[in-house]
Amino acid sequence: xxxxxxxxxxxxxxxxxxxxxxxxxxxxxxxxxxxxxxxxxxxxxxxxxxxxxxxxxxxxxxxxxxxxxxxxxxxxxxxxxxxxxxxxxxxxxxxxxxxxxxxxxxxxxxxxxxxxxxxxxxxxxxxxxxxxxxxxxxxxxxxxxxxxxxxxxxxxxxxxxxxxxxxxxxxxxxxxxxxxxxxxxxxxxxxxxxxxxxxxxxxxxxxxxxxxxxxxxxxxxxxxxxxx
Numbered sequence: 001x002x003x004x005x006x007x008x009x010x011x012x013x014x015x016x017x018x019x020x021x022x023x024x025x026x027x028x029x030x031x032x033x034x035x036x037x038x039x040x041x042x043x044x045x046x047x048x049x050x051x052x053x054x055x056x057x058x059x060x061x062x063x064x065x066x067x068x069x070x071x072x073x074x075x076x077x078x079x080x081x082x083x084x085x086x087x088x089x090x091x092x093x094x095x096x097x098x099x100x101x102x103x104x105x106x107x108x109x110x111x112x113x114x115x116x117x118x119x120x121x122x123x124x125x126x127x128x129x130x131x132x133x134x135x136x137x138x139x140x141x142x143x144x145x146x147x148x149x150x151x152x153x154x155x156x157x158x159x160x161x162x163x164x165x166x167x168x169x170x171x172x173x174x175x176x177x178x179x180x181x182x183x184x185x186x187x188x189x190x191x192x193x194x195x196x197x198x199x200x201x202x203x204x205x206x207x208x209x210x211x212x213x214x215x216x217x218x219x220x221x222x223x224x225x226x227x228x
Contacts, residue, residue, distance in 0.1 A: 015188025095211035
């Protein structure tokens, strides 16, 4: 078991450390080129239906469901390689790895992400994030519901959570209260959606980009807690 840390910095991945919206757009372009507009539209309809049911994104499961509907083809089989071998290191936001190093100098940095058990870890590995946090990675189906497991894996006096989804930050804040500082990173389509800033409680801190965290020190997180 890890020795409890004074502070653990928890980092979401999609649209927090890397541009997952760009990946989804590239996937859509590849589907259109390989299988046509109808298959592309059907894939994303399946994807959104499965995400609504499961509560997390599963790109590989949607490909499997599409295969059942339209039948197998060499082009469809190639889509799995496109997804698994996608160059996620090229989609990191500016200074994302530098932010991990900076937070690691202030405390212990770890990834705390939602997702499936195959593709999400693969994405974290291929992006270089896994190595940057020295393997401290948790991927849960619903991270706001898995805080007990997170605390067992990364015991700490205080947590700082960086995420692009304010409703998840609010849910975690309601659970951990003053033991968590929430940081809303305004990147990606969730952060720009109507009503994104109306969560209750509101985030303790808000950043326009993950790279802005390089300017924050321990005192900034302490002041955010005091003002919350």
